[in-house]
Amino acid sequence: MANSIEVSDLVKIYGSLRAVDGVHFEVRTGEVFSFLGPNGAGKTTTVEILEGLRRRSGGEVRVLGFDPWSQLDRLRTRIGVIPQDFHFFPKLTPREAIRLYANLFAVKVDVDDLLARVELGDKADDHYDTLSGGQHQKMGVALALVNDPELCFLDEPTTGLDPRARRSIWDVIRRLRGEGRTVFLTTHYLEEAQQLSDRIAIINRGRIIASGAPSEIISHYGRPERLRIVGDPALADRIATLGLPVDHVDGAVEVELKSKSDALAILQLVAASGLRWDSFSTKTDTLEDVFIQMVGRLEDGSLPGRIPEGTA
Amino acid sequence: MNLRRVGAYFPAFAKGYIRNPLGLFMSLIFPVILILIFGAVFSNSGSSQVPLTVENLDHNSAASEAFLSALNATGVVSISMVSPDVGNLSTYLAHNDLSAGLVIPAGFNTTLAACAQHLPTCAPLQILVFTNPSSGSEAGIVEGAVQGVANGENLRIAGGFAVVTPVNLNVGNQIYRYIDYLVPGLIGFSVLVSPMFSMVNVSSTWKRDKLFRQLSLTPLSRGEWLTATFLWYVLLAFVSTLLLLGVGTALFGAHVTLTALAVPFLVVGPILFVSIGLLAGSVSSTPESAGVIGNIITFPMMFLSGTFFPVSLFPSWLVPVAHVLPLYYIIDGLNAAMVFSNASTAYLDLAVTFVLAVAFALLSARVFNWRED
Numbered sequence: 001m002a003n004s005i006e007v008s009d010l011v012k013i014y015g016s017l018r019a020v021d022g023v024h025f026e027v028r029t030g031e032v033f034s035f036l037g038p039n040g041a042g043k044t045t046t047v048e049i050l051e052g053l054r055r056r057s058g059g060e061v062r063v064l065g066f067d068p069w070s071q072l073d074r075l076r077t078r079i080g081v082i083p084q085d086f087h088f089f090p091k092l093t094p095r096e097a098i099r100l101y102a103n104l105f106a107v108k109v110d111v112d113d114l115l116a117r118v119e120l121g122d123k124a125d126d127h128y129d130t131l132s133g134g135q136h137q138k139m140g141v142a143l144a145l146v147n148d149p150e151l152c153f154l155d156e157p158t159t160g161l162d163p164r165a166r167r168s169i170w171d172v173i174r175r176l177r178g179e180g181r182t183v184f185l186t187t188h189y190l191e192e193a194q195q196l197s198d199r200i201a202i203i204n205r206g207r208i209i210a211s212g213a214p215s216e217i218i219s220h221y222g223r224p225e226r227l228r229i230v231g232d233p234a235l236a237d238r239i240a241t242l243g244l245p246v247d248h249v250d251g252a253v254e255v256e257l258k259s260k261s262d263a264l265a266i267l268q269l270v271a272a273s274g275l276r277w278d279s280f281s282t283k284t285d286t287l288e289d290v291f292i293q294m295v296g297r298l299e300d301g302s303l304p305g306r307i308p309e310g311t312a
Numbered sequence: 313m314n315l316r317r318v319g320a321y322f323p324a325f326a327k328g329y330i331r332n333p334l335g336l337f338m339s340l341i342f343p344v345i346l347i348l349i350f351g352a353v354f355s356n357s358g359s360s361q362v363p364l365t366v367e368n369l370d371h372n373s374a375a376s377e378a379f380l381s382a383l384n385a386t387g388v389v390s391i392s393m394v395s396p397d398v399g400n401l402s403t404y405l406a407h408n409d410l411s412a413g414l415v416i417p418a419g420f421n422t423t424l425a426a427c428a429q430h431l432p433t434c435a436p437l438q439i440l441v442f443t444n445p446s447s448g449s450e451a452g453i454v455e456g457a458v459q460g461v462a463n464g465e466n467l468r469i470a471g472g473f474a475v476v477t478p479v480n481l482n483v484g485n486q487i488y489r490y491i492d493y494l495v496p497g498l499i500g501f502s503v504l505v506s507p508m509f510s511m512v513n514v515s516s517t518w519k520r521d522k523l524f525r526q527l528s529l530t531p532l533s534r535g536e537w538l539t540a541t542f543l544w545y546v547l548l549a550f551v552s553t554l555l556l557l558g559v560g561t562a563l564f565g566a567h568v569t570l571t572a573l574a575v576p577f578l579v580v581g582p583i584l585f586v587s588i589g590l591l592a593g594s595v596s597s598t599p600e601s602a603g604v605i606g607n608i609i610t611f612p613m614m615f616l617s618g619t620f621f622p623v624s625l626f627p628s629w630l631v632p633v634a635h636v637l638p639l640y641y642i643i644d645g646l647n648a649a650m651v652f653s654n655a656s657t658a659y660l661d662l663a664v665t666f667v668l669a670v671a672f673a674l675l676s677a678r679v680f681n682w683r684e685d
Contacts, residue, residue, distance in 0.1 A: 053525060073531070081529045087521035091331035092324060103320030104530040127331070 004029045004064055004151050004182040005050060011058035012045050012206075019045045021206035022059070027199075029150075032173065032183040034193035037203035038295060043186040044084055046203070047155050050184065051081050064151060077105060080144030084155040084186075086136060090129035094120055094139045097128070101146040109146055118142045118172055134165025141172050151182045158192060170196060190288035200287075204295055214287050221294055222285030227263050229253045229270065231277030238273050239266055254283070313539065317532050322540040329510070329544065339506030339548050343498045344555055350498075350620060351564040354490040362450045364389040365413040367401045373421030379476075380416075382461045388453050402442055405483045412454040413442040413483070424465070427475045437476055444483045455480050488567075488651065495560040495568040496646035497619040502552035503581035504613060504639050507545045508589045512606030515593025515680065528682035538586075538677065545582035553578055573649035573658045580662070580669045581642045587672035588638075594680040613639045618647075641665045 005027035012020040020042045027033040037043045048054040049061060052068035052075060061068060066075040088097055095111055102109040115121045118138040123131055131139065137157055144152055154173065158166040166189075173196055176183050187193055193200050194214045201211035210217050229235060230252045240246050242265060245256045257263055263282070270277055285293075329335050364383075370376040384391055389412075398404045401413045416439055427434035441458050443451035455478070462476040469475055518524050527537060553570065560566035592609060596602035616630065617623070617639035623631060634640045645661030648654040 051529070053528065076529065076531060083522060083525060083529075085522065086526070087523060088526065089324070089328045089523065091328045096324065096327065100320065100324045101530060104317055104532050106316070106531075 002028060006062045009059040010056060010061060012049060013057040018206050023208050025201045025208060025211055027182060027184055029182050030180055031198035032177050032185060032196050034197040034200040035186040035203060036193050036200055041203045042206040043203060044155055047153055047186050051153055077147055078150055080149035080152040082140040082144045082154045082157055086140035088128045088139060091127050093125050093127055094142060095124045097139065097143060098146055101143050105147040107147055114142050114145060119168055134161050137169055152176055153184045155186045158189060190291050194287040202291060204298055209294055218285055218287060218290055222290045225257050226283045227255045227257055227266055228281045228283055229277055230279045232275040235270060235275050238269055313535055318536045318540045321532055322543060325540055325544055335510050338509055339502060340552055340555060343502040343552055344559055347494060347498050347556055347559050350494055351491050361388060361390040362412060362453050364391050364454055365394055365405060365410050366391050367394050367396055367398065368416045369396050369418040370416050370420035375421040375424040376416045379461060379465060382464060383457060386457045388457050402483060405442055411444040411450055411483065414458060415440040424469055428469045436474055438479045439476060441478045441480050442483045491560060491564040491566040492568060492651050493622045495556055495566045496650050497643055498556050499553050499646055500639055500643035501614060501619045503549050503642060504585055506548050507582050507585040508606055508610045511586050511589025512593045512602050515590045516596055516599040516602035520599060524682050534682050542583050542586055545586050546579050549578045549582045568650045571649050573655060574646055576662055577642050577645050577665065580665050584638060584665060584669035584672055587676040590680050591676040613637045618643045638668050
């Protein structure tokens with residue numbers, strides 16, 4: 001199957017709020033697909049509809065070929081889900097939890113092997129309520145893998161974790177992809193999406209505003225490369241004579257480069273000016289920069305509310 | 313409904329419950345503490361004398377008065393006289409829930425006088441002693457005291473010849489004591505409290521922590537979850553019943569039997585209160601408000617359903633209140649099944665409990681949802 005998930009014109013209405021407002025996207029089998037957006041953009045609503053936990057108000061959704069709401073019984077055994085803010089029964093241990101899931105799914109599981117894969121082997125027999133936040137998430141991942149799913153949903157799996165715990169969850173996600181599973185990840189950490197994803201979709205106010213590979217989105221929506229000079233503020237006026245756009249950003253002078261050779265011209269001008277300079281660097285937009293700009297431009301109306309799919 | 317999944321989930325729920333000491337305390341230990349406290353406070357009547365009802369058919373003759381004053385002098389019985397007009401003393405005792413009685417026959421004075429003078433008309437004379445075997449040591453005290461006084465009279469009058477012979481008879485009715493009501497009452501208490509307190513908590517905090525959603529990601533269905541939960545609280549009810557029966561009979565001599573007719577109450581009762589608790593937790597928005605709703609439901613039922621005192625002792629205006637509380641029918645039914653052997657009352661109470669349990673189980677199954685719209 002080329003696509004594990006196909007969504008077209010998905011709508012979810014809560015009262016007068018259109019939380020998800022005509023969303024289209026597809027997730028290809030075997031890829032890590034990230035669904036990005038600010039809080040309240042409609043990420044979790046969308047993922048819960050895909051998981052069969054929420055009923056949609058309109059549109060078409062196919063997950064592994066099934067309608068997740070009406071065919072959840074058949075879908076459930078083939079997907080693994082780590083919900084946002086995963087909680088489990090406080091007095092059960094990871095080992096007992098995995099055994100419970102294995103019995104419910106009627107599958108045989110090597111418990112120690114599974115715990116080792118999520119780096120939880122040394123906590124196998126500790127009660128859930130004595131584990132740390134990162135260990136809770138790892139237990140969530142382990143439970144999502146009990147039924148050996150071909151498609152995994154991870155809804156903000158690293159929210160609230162310290163940097164080390166977050167990186168070890170990233171390792172787990174990379175391993176899932178390495179094992180040939182499709183991963184649907186929601187996150188509001190842009191760095192995470194950029195590091196892990198094959199493709200992403202950015203959702204804002206219930207609508208997808210961009211989708212594609214992270215590098216494509218950056219090159220399509222990001223600003224050109226910039227030269228950043230820390231030094232005398234008067235440098236800005238000198239550089240402006242070259243006809244390049246100049247900005248003061250955080251006490252430094254930033255110049256948008258139209259071509260690589262612009263950088264050489266600027267450096268020669270600075271050297272000849274006799275004005276003080278402390279450091280040079282070049283800057284390219286990250287996914288996060290692009291995201292913040294796009295959301296900002298949507299807010300002030302300078303970007304249309306909806307960008308056609310696949311423009312990037 | 314897949315019983316294999318019910319069986320897979322049941323131990324997980326049980327472990328979670330057992331590892332939380334508060335839950336086990338409320339469901340098993342607390343009722344035992346209550347039976348120890350209430351049993352100790354109310355089993356001791358405060359008087360060491362056994363009440364003895366006397367019917368004197370010898371028209372207050374000198375000999376009968378002397379016999380009774382000797383009996384009174386033993387200090388172990390407190391005598392109250394009834395008029396010979398009451399007729400059969402055994403029937404009178406049964407009607408008035410009295411446990412011990414003595415009948416002094418007509419001609420007592422004449423016979424004793426004849427024997428004292430060794431006249432041929434001296435013939436052995438029977439006095440009837442009624443006791444109730446179910447009142448334990450009291451029967452022995454009364455019989456011993458009467459026998460002792462009779463022996464004294466025989467010795468004094470006839471040199472030891474058995475002129476006065478006590479005949480020990482059983483009173484036909486069963487005498488009920490406080491502890492006999494308390495055991496079924498506290499079984500009802502346990503049937504109410506252990507599901508109510510924990511289900512209100514489970515349904516509200518599991519909703520908050522999205523544990524139902526977590527379970528909905530597995531093949532376990534709502535019905536299977538409910539079945540496993542019912543089974544657990546039914547099991548708890550049986551364990552608690554055995555504990556209360558053991559303590560009640562061993563320490564306080566309660567006359568309570570676990571009859572077959574009591575068993576359905578221990579199954580249907582927990583199902584009723586699991587459903588009510590689930591409903592209370594499901595309709596509340598926070599665990600705090602669920603706790604308040606749970607207490608509003610639980611506390612009146614705990615005190616007004618005949619848990620600690622029989623409803624027959626309630627003032628008449630309070631009795632209709634008891635009759636609208638579901639727990640009343642369980643406790644009344646358990647009393648009928650375990651104490652009074654009154655099958656028709658038990659069946660009626662069981663029918664009421666069953667209808668309530670089915671209604672609340674259906675209602676809570678409707679309101680309580682795994683998935684969200």
